[in-house]
Amino acid sequence: MEKFIAENKERFIGELIDLLKIPSVSTDAKHKPDVIKTAEFVKEKLLSAGADVVEICETAGLPIVYGEKIIDPSLPTVLVYGHYDVQPADPLELWNSPPFEPVIKDEKIYARGACDDKGQMYMHVKAFETMMATGKLTCNVKFMIEGEEEIGSPNLEIYVRENQDKLKADVILISDTGMLSNDTPSITTGLRGLSYVEVEVTGPKRDLHSGLYGGGVANPINVLCEMIASLKDENNKITVAGFYDKVVELSEEERAAMNAAPFNIEDFKADTGVPEVAGEKGYTTLEHTSIRPTLDVNGIWGGYMEEGAKTVIASKAYAKISMRLVPDQNPDEITELFQKHFESIAPSTVTVKVNPHHGGRPVVTPTDSVEYQAASKAYEATFGKKPVPMRGGGSIPIVAMFKELLGLDSVLMGFGLDTDAIHSPNEHFGIFNFMKGIETIPLFYQNYAELKK
Amino acid sequence: MEKFIAENKERFIGELIDLLKIPSVSTDAKHKPDVIKTAEFVKEKLLSAGADVVEICETAGLPIVYGEKIIDPSLPTVLVYGHYDVQPADPLELWNSPPFEPVIKDEKIYARGACDDKGQMYMHVKAFETMMATGKLTCNVKFMIEGEEEIGSPNLEIYVRENQDKLKADVILISDTGMLSNDTPSITTGLRGLSYVEVEVTGPKRDLHSGLYGGGVANPINVLCEMIASLKDENNKITVAGFYDKVVELSEEERAAMNAAPFNIEDFKADTGVPEVAGEKGYTTLEHTSIRPTLDVNGIWGGYMEEGAKTVIASKAYAKISMRLVPDQNPDEITELFQKHFESIAPSTVTVKVNPHHGGRPVVTPTDSVEYQAASKAYEATFGKKPVPMRGGGSIPIVAMFKELLGLDSVLMGFGLDTDAIHSPNEHFGIFNFMKGIETIPLFYQNYAELKK
Structure with a gap:
C-alpha cells in the first residue's frame, strides 16, 4: 500500500484541490448548486475507487452521499462518516488567498474546508481506493458523507432513523478532529x-x-x-x-493525566495571539478547552x-x-x-x-475498546509513537446520535492540527497530515479485522 | 406676504420634493456626485429667489453654498446656516416607501432629509424668495448651507476661519431643531x-x-x-x-419651570414604543433628554x-x-x-x-436677548401662542464654533417635531410645519430690524 500511496500522491492532492474549489457553504442557500456539485464529486470518486453502490440521498435539506463495498458479510463493517459542506469563508478580507482557490504554501493546502472536513473526509476515500487497488480491504465499508454538518445536521438524524438497516455496521470511523502535533499523535476520546x-x-x-x-x-x-x-x-x-x-467533575488522577499532555502556554499564546490566557478560575487552559x-x-x-x-x-x-x-x-x-x-x-x-x-450532546469513548485499540496501533505504526488519548473541546453532535440510534461507538481518527485555522480565515491542512491519514486509515481496518476475530 | 405664500404653496412643496429626491448622503463617498448636485440645486434656487451672489465654495471635503443679498449696509445682517446633506437611510427594509422617492401621506412628506435638514433649510430659501417678491426684506441676508453636517462638519470651521469678513453679520439663524408640538410652539435655547x-x-x-x-x-x-x-x-x-x-446643576426653580412644559409620559412611551422609560436616577424624562x-x-x-x-x-x-x-x-x-x-x-x-x-460643545442662549425676542414674537404672531423656551437634547456643534469664531449668537427657530423620525426610517416633515416656517421666518426679520433700531 505504501508504494501505491507514494506513486499516487500528486494525483490525490490534485483531486483534493479540485474538491476544495467548489464553495459548498451549507449555511448559505445561494450556494446550494455548489453543495450538490460537491455531493456529485464525492459520489464519482467513491465509484471510481471501487464502491459497489453509491447514492445521492435526498433529504429535506442538502443530500447525503451513501456508498458501500461489501466484500464478505461475515467480516466486520466500518461505517465512515464525514461531511462535504464547509463553513462560510467570511471575513474574506482576512484571507491571504481566495478561500475557494486552493494554494499550496510551505507544504500546506490553504482553502476553506482544507481540513474541516473535505481534506479529512477525502483521506477516507483515498484510503479506500488504496485498499481496493492493492487488494488489502479487510472489512466491509459504508460511507455516509453529509452536506449539513456546519448547520447542525438537521436532516441526518431523520436519515439515520429511516435507514437503520442499511447503516448496520460494527463501528463508526470519523476524521473531523485534530491531534496534538505532528510529533505527538493523539486520538480524541471525548467531545463537548x-x-x-x-x-x-x-x-x-x-x-x-x-x-x-x-x-x-x-x-x-x-x-x-x-x-x-x-x-x-x-x-x-x-x-x-x-x-x-x-x-461531572474529573478525579484528581484524571486531571493530572490530562495536564501531563505536552502543552506549552507560550506556544498557545503565540499561536492564538492572545496577550494572556483566560478562563474559569481553578482550571488549566487544557481543562478550559476540553472538560469545562x-x-x-x-x-x-x-x-x-x-x-x-x-x-x-x-x-x-x-x-x-x-x-x-x-x-x-x-x-x-x-x-x-x-x-x-x-x-x-x-x-x-x-x-x-x-x-x-x-x-x-457531549460524548466520551473508552480507551480500552477494540476500536480505540485498533486506531491506536495504526497511529503507532505510521507515526512511530503511541497516540495520546485526548478530550476534545469541539462538538460532533452526531456522535451521540449515532450511539443512540445505531448503538455504535465512534472512533475519532483526526489528523488535523489546532493551528489549521478551521472556521477561520486561511484555513489549511498539511500535506504531511493528509498523506499520514491515507497511510494510517488502512491499518485501522487491518487491526480492527484482526481484533474482532 | 401671506397671499404670496398661499399662492405658491404647491410650487414650494414641489421644489422641496425635487430636493429630497437627490440622495445627498455625506457619510458615503459614493454619493459625492449627489451631494454636489444638491449644492447646485440650492445655488440655483437662491439665485432665482433674488440673491446677488451665490457661490459653491470648495473645501477639502464637500462644498459649502454661500449666497447673499445686501440691501443696505446700515441694516442688520442675518446669517442663515443650514445643511443640505442627509443621514444614511439604512436600515432600508424598515422604510414604508423608498427614502429618496418622497411621498405625501396624511399631510406629511416622507423622505430622508424631509425634516433634517433639507425641509427646514429650504423654508429659509422660500421665506427669502417671499420677502424679495413682496418687497419686505428688512435685513441683509447671508446664507451658508453646508454639506457635511451629518459627518460632523469637518471643514466648516476652516471655512469660517478663512471667511470671517465675508460672514460678518449680527445674528445667526438656524432651523435644525424641533418644537414641542404644533399646538405648543417652542424655541430651543440650549443644546447638548x-x-x-x-x-x-x-x-x-x-x-x-x-x-x-x-x-x-x-x-x-x-x-x-x-x-x-x-x-x-x-x-x-x-x-x-x-x-x-x-x-452645571440647574437650580430647583429652573428644573421646576422645565418640568412644567407639556409632556405626557404615556404619549412618549407610545411614540417610542419603549415598554418603560429609563434613565439616570433622580431626574425626569424631560431632564434625561436635555439637561443631563x-x-x-x-x-x-x-x-x-x-x-x-x-x-x-x-x-x-x-x-x-x-x-x-x-x-x-x-x-x-x-x-x-x-x-x-x-x-x-x-x-x-x-x-x-x-x-x-x-x-x-454644549451651548445655552439667553431668552432676554434681542434675537430671542424677535423669534418669540414671530412665533406668537403665526401660532397665536407665545413659544416655550426649551433646552434641546441634540447637538449642533457649530453653534458653539460660530460664537467662538464670529462672536455671534444663534437663534434656533426649529419647526420639526420629535416624532418626525429624523435619523430613522420613515423620516417625515409636516406640510403644516414647512409652511409655518415659511410664514414665521419673514416676521423674525421684521421684528429683528425693528428691535435693532
Whole structure:
C-alpha cells in the first residue's frame, strides 16, 4: 500500500484541490448548486475507487452521499462518516488567498474546508481506493458523507432513523478532529456538546435620534451588553441558574493525566495571539478547552456599523451565543435554562427573545475498546509513537446520535492540527497530515479485522 | 406676504420634493456626485429667489453654498446656516416607501432629509424668495448651507476661519431643531454637546474555533460587553472618572419651570414604543433628554452576523459610543477622559483602541436677548401662542464654533417635531410645519430690524 500511496500522491492532492474549489457553504442557500456539485464529486470518486453502490440521498435539506463495498458479510463493517459542506469563508478580507482557490504554501493546502472536513473526509476515500487497488480491504465499508454538518445536521438524524438497516455496521470511523502535533499523535476520546441560541433585545419600536431621546430610554445595545456581561461572574463561572448541576467533575488522577499532555502556554499564546490566557478560575487552559463548559458570544450586531458616525439609538440588538457542554449536560436542558435565565434578567425597559439553534450532546469513548485499540496501533505504526488519548473541546453532535440510534461507538481518527485555522480565515491542512491519514486509515481496518476475530 | 405664500404653496412643496429626491448622503463617498448636485440645486434656487451672489465654495471635503443679498449696509445682517446633506437611510427594509422617492401621506412628506435638514433649510430659501417678491426684506441676508453636517462638519470651521469678513453679520439663524408640538410652539435655547468615539477590542489575532479554544481565551465580544456594561452603574450614572466634574446643576426653580412644559409620559412611551422609560436616577424624562449627559452605544458588531450558526470566537469586536454633553462639559476633555477610562478598564487578556470621531460643545442662549425676542414674537404672531423656551437634547456643534469664531449668537427657530423620525426610517416633515416656517421666518426679520433700531 505504501508504494501505491507514494506513486499516487500528486494525483490525490490534485483531486483534493479540485474538491476544495467548489464553495459548498451549507449555511448559505445561494450556494446550494455548489453543495450538490460537491455531493456529485464525492459520489464519482467513491465509484471510481471501487464502491459497489453509491447514492445521492435526498433529504429535506442538502443530500447525503451513501456508498458501500461489501466484500464478505461475515467480516466486520466500518461505517465512515464525514461531511462535504464547509463553513462560510467570511471575513474574506482576512484571507491571504481566495478561500475557494486552493494554494499550496510551505507544504500546506490553504482553502476553506482544507481540513474541516473535505481534506479529512477525502483521506477516507483515498484510503479506500488504496485498499481496493492493492487488494488489502479487510472489512466491509459504508460511507455516509453529509452536506449539513456546519448547520447542525438537521436532516441526518431523520436519515439515520429511516435507514437503520442499511447503516448496520460494527463501528463508526470519523476524521473531523485534530491531534496534538505532528510529533505527538493523539486520538480524541471525548467531545463537548453544544447549545446555541440567538437573542434579540428590543427597546424602542424604531431607531431613535440619540440627541432627542438619549438618556431617557434604555438603549437595547447597552442593555444587551449588560445582560451578556452578567452571564459570567468574576471567576468566569457561568451564572445561568442550574448550568453546572450535571457537570461531572474529573478525579484528581484524571486531571493530572490530562495536564501531563505536552502543552506549552507560550506556544498557545503565540499561536492564538492572545496577550494572556483566560478562563474559569481553578482550571488549566487544557481543562478550559476540553472538560469545562463555556459560554461565548459568537456574533453581535446592532445600530450603525458603517464608516463614520451616526447618532442613533437602535431599536434592536442581536447576539449569537453558544455554550460548549461537557458530560452529563443535556443540550435541550441547557438551552431551556439559558432561555429562562435570559428572560428573567431582562430589565422592564426592553423585551427579549431567545431563539434556539441546534444543539448536541457531549460524548466520551473508552480507551480500552477494540476500536480505540485498533486506531491506536495504526497511529503507532505510521507515526512511530503511541497516540495520546485526548478530550476534545469541539462538538460532533452526531456522535451521540449515532450511539443512540445505531448503538455504535465512534472512533475519532483526526489528523488535523489546532493551528489549521478551521472556521477561520486561511484555513489549511498539511500535506504531511493528509498523506499520514491515507497511510494510517488502512491499518485501522487491518487491526480492527484482526481484533474482532 | 401671506397671499404670496398661499399662492405658491404647491410650487414650494414641489421644489422641496425635487430636493429630497437627490440622495445627498455625506457619510458615503459614493454619493459625492449627489451631494454636489444638491449644492447646485440650492445655488440655483437662491439665485432665482433674488440673491446677488451665490457661490459653491470648495473645501477639502464637500462644498459649502454661500449666497447673499445686501440691501443696505446700515441694516442688520442675518446669517442663515443650514445643511443640505442627509443621514444614511439604512436600515432600508424598515422604510414604508423608498427614502429618496418622497411621498405625501396624511399631510406629511416622507423622505430622508424631509425634516433634517433639507425641509427646514429650504423654508429659509422660500421665506427669502417671499420677502424679495413682496418687497419686505428688512435685513441683509447671508446664507451658508453646508454639506457635511451629518459627518460632523469637518471643514466648516476652516471655512469660517478663512471667511470671517465675508460672514460678518449680527445674528445667526438656524432651523435644525424641533418644537414641542404644533399646538405648543417652542424655541430651543440650549443644546447638548457631543463626544463620539469608536472602540475596538482585540483578543486572538485570528478568528478561533469556539470548540477548540472556547473557555481558554477571552472572547473579545464578551469582553467588550463587559466593558460597556461597566460604563454605567446601577443608578445609570456614567462611571467614566471625572465625567460629571464640569456638569452645571440647574437650580430647583429652573428644573421646576422645565418640568412644567407639556409632556405626557404615556404619549412618549407610545411614540417610542419603549415598554418603560429609563434613565439616570433622580431626574425626569424631560431632564434625561436635555439637561443631563448621556452615554449610548450607537452601533456594535463583531463575529458572525449572518443567518445560521457559526461557532467562532472573533478576533475583534467593535462599538461606536457617543456621549451627549451639557454645559460646561468640554468634548475634547470628555473624549480624553473616556479614552483613559476605557483603556484603564481593559483586562490584560485583550488590547483596546479608542478612535475619537467629531465632537461638539454644549451651548445655552439667553431668552432676554434681542434675537430671542424677535423669534418669540414671530412665533406668537403665526401660532397665536407665545413659544416655550426649551433646552434641546441634540447637538449642533457649530453653534458653539460660530460664537467662538464670529462672536455671534444663534437663534434656533426649529419647526420639526420629535416624532418626525429624523435619523430613522420613515423620516417625515409636516406640510403644516414647512409652511409655518415659511410664514414665521419673514416676521423674525421684521421684528429683528425693528428691535435693532
